Amino acid sequence: MLLPGLNLIKNIFVLFFFALILILSNPAQSQPLRPYFQQQVSYSIRVTLDDVHHFLRGNISIEYTNHSPDSLHYLFFHLWPNAYQNIYTTFSKHFLENGSTDFYYASDSTLGFIDSLNFEANGLKTKVIYDSVNQDIIKIILPFPLKPANKIIVQTPFRIKIPTTFSRLGHAGQQYQISQWYPKPAVYDRLGWHPIPYLDQGEFYSEFGSFDVHITLPKNYVVGATGTLQNTGEMQWMNEKSTLAGQQFSKFKMEELTIPNSLRKGQATAFPPSDKETKTLHYKAEQVHDFAWFADKRYSVLKSTVKLPSTGREVITWGMFLPEHAHPWFNSVLFADSAIYNYSKWIGDYPYPQVTVVDGALRAGGGMEYPMITVISESRSPEILD
Numbered sequence: 001m002l003l004p005g006l007n008l009i010k011n012i013f014v015l016f017f018f019a020l021i022l023i024l025s026n027p028a029q030s031q032p033l034r035p036y037f038q039q040q041v042s043y044s045i046r047v048t049l050d051d052v053h054h055f056l057r058g059n060i061s062i063e064y065t066n067h068s069p070d071s072l073h074y075l076f077f078h079l080w081p082n083a084y085q086n087i088y089t090t091f092s093k094h095f096l097e098n099g100s101t102d103f104y105y106a107s108d109s110t111l112g113f114i115d116s117l118n119f120e121a122n123g124l125k126t127k128v129i130y131d132s133v134n135q136d137i138i139k140i141i142l143p144f145p146l147k148p149a150n151k152i153i154v155q156t157p158f159r160i161k162i163p164t165t166f167s168r169l170g171h172a173g174q175q176y177q178i179s180q181w182y183p184k185p186a187v188y189d190r191l192g193w194h195p196i197p198y199l200d201q202g203e204f205y206s207e208f209g210s211f212d213v214h215i216t217l218p219k220n221y222v223v224g225a226t227g228t229l230q231n232t233g234e235m236q237w238m239n240e241k242s243t244l245a246g247q248q249f250s251k252f253k254m255e256e257l258t259i260p261n262s263l264r265k266g267q268a269t270a271f272p273p274s275d276k277e278t279k280t281l282h283y284k285a286e287q288v289h290d291f292a293w294f295a296d297k298r299y300s301v302l303k304s305t306v307k308l309p310s311t312g313r314e315v316i317t318w319g320m321f322l323p324e325h326a327h328p329w330f331n332s333v334l335f336a337d338s339a340i341y342n343y344s345k346w347i348g349d350y351p352y353p354q355v356t357v358v359d360g361a362l363r364a365g366g367g368m369e370y371p372m373i374t375v376i377s378e379s380r381s382p383e384i385l386d
Helices: 004-025 080-084 090-097 232-249 323-329 332-346
Strands: 040-050 055-065 072-078 113-115 127-130 137-146 151-161 170-172 175-178 187-189 192-194 209-218 222-225 278-288 293-296 300-307 314-321 354-359 367-370 373-376
Touching (some): 072 187, 080 090, 080 113, 137 151, 209 293, 222 314, 293 373, 314 323, 332 354
Parallel strands (some): 040 209, 354 373
Antiparallel strands (some): 040 055, 113 151, 127 137, 175 293, 187 192, 300 314, 367 373
């Protein structure tokens, strides 16, 4: 039995504990937040793929609009390809803590980085300060304060050594997964700056804006990307590939799964030689927070459309996959149609003009979603893929 004094202390402690829970569950009461705002970042990117040495070379121009009530004297940027440059990065340590030694013992030829940077703001040189702990975070000192409601143009050339696929950004031979790749401003919100090093687990906090992206690469690559393809000739070629694949896989029925043994067992298709002629693909995307693209010369392509339940607007769906993965992937666009339709019915209409599902060499979990495109690692059955 507790003495009266101890019982009083216990009751006070219980009341304090529940009061603390209420305060912590409602941070607005413990610390008033500033009015909400959201910065806007619009990108123009031109990049060329070197599929012999696995490099990207390009230029980026970023229009950064300051919707905050603050004058900004600097911008934080992510240089996420630098997460793959050595064993001392936060990504490398995180990878090792999760029990994987693949990256720690990787050869130098399989690592990645971003360099050849030369930042300017409105045509004026900027000072760049690298984070002392994370090589994939920098601070760009602006040549003049960026006042509220004003814009600034930040641009730089860049070169990316594409790593072997250890996580998201990478290549498996001449299959490319290009994500978390370009110099990207960190988010500035009412709590301040959020510069975050690349991690194998977790999501990515990014500003919304528009993308205007040109990708130059050998002509026989199939590319899936965020945004809407602007090239009429390329769209015609993709439609032809879809028709051919549709004829090839039309006999595969979900009920029968009569897939040839050669495809069911998954013998790897060899990479064909790269075409000596190149093409430049042009993509546009509005009100998205990221841009990712995936490329392979071997992809089969399927195309469909789905009519949204509320507005009747049609959304194009694409499935891109390796021939040896036809067993789970031959109905991929139907799975995408179903997902888009049902989520639109339950949550609200899908806001973009297309969605692409790509069969890729992802190592960070079973799949990774980006605006208008999702990459999925190898699935063993149609049911799992669905």
